[in-house]
Amino acid sequence: MNLLDRITASVRIRVTLVAALFVLLVTAVGSIVVVAVIGHTVDYTLIDSARQDAAAIDAQLARGVTPAAAATTGRNDVVVQLLNASGVVIASDRPDELTVPLRTTPGENNTQDIPGGHETYTIVAQASKANRNVRLIIVGRSTELRDDTRAETARTLAVSVPLVVLALAMIVWLSVGRALRPVEVMREEADQIHAAHLARRLAVPAGSDEIPRLARTLNEMLDRIDESQRSQRQFVSDASHELRSPLAVLRQSAELGLAHPELVSQESLADDVLHETARLEDLVSALLLLARVESHTAGPIEPVDVDDVVLVEVARIRDTGTAVHIDVSALSAGRTTGSTVLLGQVVRNLLDNAVRHATGRIEVGLHQHGHVMVLRVDDDGSGIAARDRESVFERFVRLDEGRARDEGGSGLGLAIVRTIVTSLGGTVRVVDAPLGGARFEVMLPTTPDE
Numbered sequence: 544m545n546l547l548d549r550i551t552a553s554v555r556i557r558v559t560l561v562a563a564l565f566v567l568l569v570t571a572v573g574s575i576v577v578v579a580v581i582g583h584t585v586d587y588t589l590i591d592s593a594r595q596d597a598a599a600i601d602a603q604l605a606r607g608v609t610p611a612a613a614a615t616t617g618r619n620d621v622v623v624q625l626l627n628a629s630g631v632v633i634a635s636d637r638p639d640e641l642t643v644p645l646r647t648t649p650g651e652n653n654t655q656d657i658p659g660g661h662e663t664y665t666i667v668a669q670a671s672k673a674n675r676n677v678r679l680i681i682v683g684r685s686t687e688l689r690d691d692t693r694a695e696t697a698r699t700l701a702v703s704v705p706l707v708v709l710a711l712a713m714i715v716w717l718s719v720g721r722a723l724r725p726v727e728v729m730r731e732e733a734d735q736i737h738a739a740h741l742a743r744r745l746a747v748p749a750g751s752d753e754i755p756r757l758a759r760t761l762n763e764m765l766d767r768i769d770e771s772q773r774s775q776r777q778f779v780s781d782a783s784h785e786l787r788s789p790l791a792v793l794r795q796s797a798e799l800g801l802a803h804p805e806l807v808s809q810e811s812l813a814d815d816v817l818h819e820t821a822r823l824e825d826l827v828s829a830l831l832l833l834a835r836v837e838s839h840t841a842g843p844i845e846p847v848d849v850d851d852v853v854l855v856e857v858a859r860i861r862d863t864g865t866a867v868h869i870d871v872s873a874l875s876a877g878r879t880t881g882s883t884v885l886l887g888q889v890v891r892n893l894l895d896n897a898v899r900h901a902t903g904r905i906e907v908g909l910h911q912h913g914h915v916m917v918l919r920v921d922d923d924g925s926g927i928a929a930r931d932r933e934s935v936f937e938r939f940v941r942l943d944e945g946r947a948r949d950e951g952g953s954g955l956g957l958a959i960v961r962t963i964v965t966s967l968g969g970t971v972r973v974v975d976a977p978l979g980g981a982r983f984e985v986m987l988p989t990t991p992d993e
């Protein structure tokens with residue numbers, strides 16, 4: 544990274560530069576305005592002084608003072624001319640130099656050169672009311688005061704403005720550095736947190752401003768990452784364990800067949816292989832489905848008639864020849880927004896779970912309450928203890944009663960149900976069923992009929 548990249552990459556430097564440039568621009572514009580206002584004020588003062596001088600000369604003429612005497616001031620910073628009705632200079636305080644009228648009509652000139660002089664003057668011309676031989680009184684005031692004032696102000700601002708900008712830049716630099724110091728500390732702490740030290744957390748600075756809130760938010764994010772890592776490790780461990788069981792059976796059957804072919808028939812070995820590979824296939828399919836649901840790539844979202852999905856899955860169960868009676872008399876119309884495939888998986892898993900644990904009867908109900916659709920699957924089995932009603936939705940969970948997983952399941956069916964339902968904005972729970980067993984109740988937002 545070159546020097547320019549380092550400079551532009553630093554928030555502290557960027558903020559300081561932006562603040563300094565902004566203040567420099569504002570103060571520069573302000574300085575120009577100040578100099579212009581001061582010049583305008585001095586111009587007004589010079590004009591006012593020239594008017595007063597002209598009024599004083601007119602007053603002298605009114606008292607009978609001659610034009611030549613009235614025009615004499617004896618001051619180097621003032622010039623005076625008196626013009627007659629023909630516009631000819633009849634008196635002046637500089638008769639050898641000011642022979643040409645500076646103005647021929649009443650009015651003002653802010654800056655005017657004087658013949659034979661090296662200075663500029665502010666000229667005021669006023670009509671005389673006291674002497675009929677004098678038509679116009681012209682008074683000029685030197686602009687040296689105005690020019691000196693402007694120059695002095697400009698020099699003062701040229702020195703003070705950079706000093707002010709520099710002082711502000713230092714204040715901003717120190718303030719931003721102090722404000723960002725906790726962020727740098729958090730960055731250094733976060734840099735030391737990796738997969739092997741996810742339990743570490745950032746120190747939260749005192750106060751209630753943005754920095755402490757950022758630290759708390761980052762710690763909450765680390766909590767979520769840590770929990771996700773633990774869940775992934777547990778899931779991998781459980782999946783590895785579950786996959787090991789059918790693989791061990793397959794290996795054992797193969798080894799027994801090789802070692803004692805007279806004891807293992809081809810048909811028996813084939814049955815074992817088919818049975819265990821079916822378990823493997825179910826388990827892998829369940830794992831893939833979970834991964835797809837959690838990554839939100841499990842299928843299109845569309846309006847789904849859940850009652851139609853239930854009837855299809857009930858027909859599938861009945862076609863297997865099960866002895867369990869399935870009652871769908873409480874089934875009514877219900878529509879939600881989701882994936883037909885995923886909702887079919889929810890109903891299938893709930894029905895398969897109920898069939899495995901029912902003693903002879905299952906009841907399926909579906910109805911709507913306002914904007915909520917409720918699906919119930921009841922069985923007349925042994926039920927689920929209240930303390931285990933949350934854990935049955937965990938992956939590969941084992942209950943003492945063997946309710947969540949037995950030889951016929953993968954241990955992921957109910958976990959898949961909860962994951963799908965949650966992804967669709969719904970909830971699922973277990974309560975006691977009127978039949979004496981367990982009731983699985985799914986609640987999903989409804990989709991209004993078009």
